[in-house]
Amino acid sequence: MRKHFHHVRRALNDLLHPPPAPQPSHTSSLATLLPLLDRAVFLQPQAEQVIQECAAPGKPAEDLAQRGNAVVVGYWKLRRDLLPIEVSVVDRPVKERIRSLLLYHEWSVHEAVDCACSPQQTGKMRIARAQMRGLGAPGTRLRELRQDLSAEYAALTGPGSDQEENGGPAACRPSQAP
Template structure:
């Protein structure tokens, strides 16, 4: 009898069934890829990306905060713009915190996280004050003090420039001669 016509043996024990099932699943299930360890250069470039986007979003965020602090009734569009910018900074914060960096870059990541948190908080406060149903003098005075993101915006730009310079130095150091 040819080999292809031979009847397949059927497993008789539960362990045989489980063994064959395991082999079948291991062939079907995708293998786990081990992530490559990121180099310092890759980590710095990954840090620069959300910082670049945060700095690019600053003018719109600054205008939104300032519009919420203008005297008189706040247009709904100003509060809506501040809310949208708050979402931008929240997403950038999530991306930044999701990055895995070495301990020596952790200080930069935490500093960036604090600055993005400030931006997000300021935008949130602007929306709250602009849409507050309370019309007492304290709320109005707090709202009128809103005039933009302030010094933390400059700090964020400086941090971005610092991390970008470190990334560029790292790129030049690793370039073949």
């Protein structure tokens, strides 16, 4: 009876406390993050256009709120997609920076649309609209981060690297005879 209890307890412990999953490599983290960054940068012109239209004096276009909300949802979905991505310990600060930049983009467009499409335009709202300047420095930082990580990934996976795309690490592949 005791022996059986020990096996049951061990099985339950294994179910409740599985061994930690292996950490992804830096290269695989970059490979996972880059497509998400591509999508974020792709949305930027739409975000800039919406913010520019929100900043314009007068009544906003009838479809501005709808177009702006589509951009907001786009950045929200990117943040949602980023959340479950497992990255190497080295890349955790990068993932957090991406999350913060996506949140800023989402918030900027949301606030611009909210201000421009409010049914009651106060003096403060008109001043805020006139001061809108787009995504600004955080937009540039997102593009630079994407460019830097892309260059780093290319260096890690390019010809002569330890992580060439076809076949994994160079040390694991058979050498080719001349």
